[in-house]
Structures are given as structure tokens and as C-alpha cells.
Amino acid sequence: MDKRQQLMSELMDLCNEIIWRNKPEVELALKDYKLSEIELIENIALIPNANVTKLAAASYMTRGAISKLTKKLIAKNMIESYQSVENKKEIYFRLTINGQKINDVHQELHQSFLERDKEVFKYMTDEEFDTIFRFIGRYRHHLKNITE
Amino acid sequence: MDKRQQLMSELMDLCNEIIWRNKPEVELALKDYKLSEIELIENIALIPNANVTKLAAASYMTRGAISKLTKKLIAKNMIESYQSVENKKEIYFRLTINGQKINDVHQELHQSFLERDKEVFKYMTDEEFDTIFRFIGRYRHHLKNITE
DNA sequence: GATTTATTGTTGACGAGGAAACAATAAAGA
């Protein structure tokens, strides 16, 4: 098979395997929360003035899905919405104290996964890191280019 | 942020962006077929004596989901099932002529995506390819290790 | 300023896929 195709195929597999491996642990540690809710909370923490549209883009989901999810998270008192005076259309979200707690636990889980997988990175040189970073960056940049 | 976490995060993003970019093109070229059906056909072509269990593992889906999908593909005359004489439990699948045609078109699409993205790979040395392959292999091997 | 066009978030209908329980068969253990 084409070396490039092989690379991309294995990359996809790796991502899927990581997701399948980590998902149950996250949902066990954060009972009462689905992975999609947890990841939405993460994105709301990361994106300044997050609204439905930005969150949809960051989550690779539709605006409809995010709209429903935010509603659910507000009901659970994980996030709250606010608006600006100069724009009556856009609705922004931020974490409540509860939401921040969930996000903290989630971030600690990320750390624990890194710890669990540390041997994968142990002997990687800076060169090797950079090589992979450059590849990812080049690909993402290319996709952005051909999309607009 | 931790360099390793940054790497994994960008890797996931890259995969998601590729999927979101390619999915509509695949479904446009192969009208009447969902992406999941097309990918299942691909896996049936790849896996010798594919059954529900093996396909579920390869697709990162549940056996229930695969069971329904194979039923649908049989109804569409894309695949057919067969059994062995020495095992009355397992049910295997193979492509029909129609299924092979779909798979061929799909493989050509893969090629066209590589062509579209060729500049991403253009200046990559063998060293760089190997670095990324080794990283992926190491990670997948590690996950396999800690799972059993 | 008035009118058109684009973008925002929301909703309801729908389909895809997961969870769990199930019967049928195979494998393992006594």
C-alpha cells in the first residue's frame, strides 16, 4: 500500500484506539456526565466568549447538537449564558463553579493518561517531536488553505 | 501546556478535520451509501473471513451496530454471508460484485485525496516518515500491552 | 435609510449506534 495512505490509516487507528481506551475511564471517574458533555465543558473553558457556533466548530458537531448540549449543561448547573450589550443575537457561555470542578477533574485525568503512557514518549528526542508537530501543522494548514 | 498533551490534542484535531473534510465528498461520490456502510465494505474486503466480531473490532463499533449494518448491506446486495462446515456459530461475509465496485470507487477516492494533499508529504524524508511510523507503532503497541 | 443577504441559535423529525438481555453454539474443565 502507498506509504502515505498507510501513515494516515494508522494515525486514524491510533486516535480511535486512544478514544476507546480512555472513554470508559473518563465516564467512570465523572459519573453522571457523558463524554460529549465533558468535552464541551473543556471547550467552553478554552474558548473566550464561546458561543454555539464556535463550540460547534471546535467540537466537530453541528450547531443543533451544541444547542441541545448547552441547554442540558445549564439545567445541570454546569455552565451559564450571558450576552453582550452590542449584540442581541449571539449568546455566550462560561463555566459555573460546578463546571470548573468537573473540568479540573477532567484535566487531571488527562495528566493520568500521560503518566500511564509516559513510556511512549520517554525516549523521543526534540527532533522527533518537532517532526511530528511539523507534519500535523503542515497538514492542518493545507486543509485550511483548500477549504476557503 | 505539556508538549505531549499538545501533540495528542493536535493529532486528534487533525484526524477530525480530515474526516470532516472528506466525508461529504465520499458521500457525494457514492450516493445512496452512508460513510459507515462504505467503511464496512472496506473492512470486509480487507479482513479474511470477516465476521461480526472482527468487523466490530476493526470499526470501533459494537457488534450490535455491525449486525444491523451487515443486514442492510445484504439487503442492498453489497455483501453476502457464508458459513463453514466445522462451525455453526460464526457467520462470515464477503463482497458481491456490486460491493467490489463500491469499494473500488472508494479506493479511488482515497487516491484522489492523497493527490489533493500531496504537498503535505512532498518534502518529507524517509527519516521523517519513519519517525512518525515509529511513534504510532510504539503507542499502539503500548495500548495493546496495557489492555490485556 | 431601505432592502437584501448572511449569520445566529432553536426546534422537531429522524436515523445511527450503544447497552443490555437473549438464544445458540463452542470451548474448557470436571
Next chain:
DNA sequence: TCTTTATTGTTTCCTCGTCAACAATAAATC
């Protein structure tokens, strides 16, 4: 061999996310 345990594929119920249409607001165009 006989019994127990594991694995196979299937089905029902239910949740999640997409799609498409929509009203409300903003931006662009005239």
C-alpha cells in the same frame, strides 16, 4: 462424557447527533 463457562450474532429499547426549516438579528448592498 457431562457440566460449566465463554463467545457468537441478534434484538429491543433508548440516547445522541444530524438535517432541515425556522425566526431573530446583524451585515452588506443598493
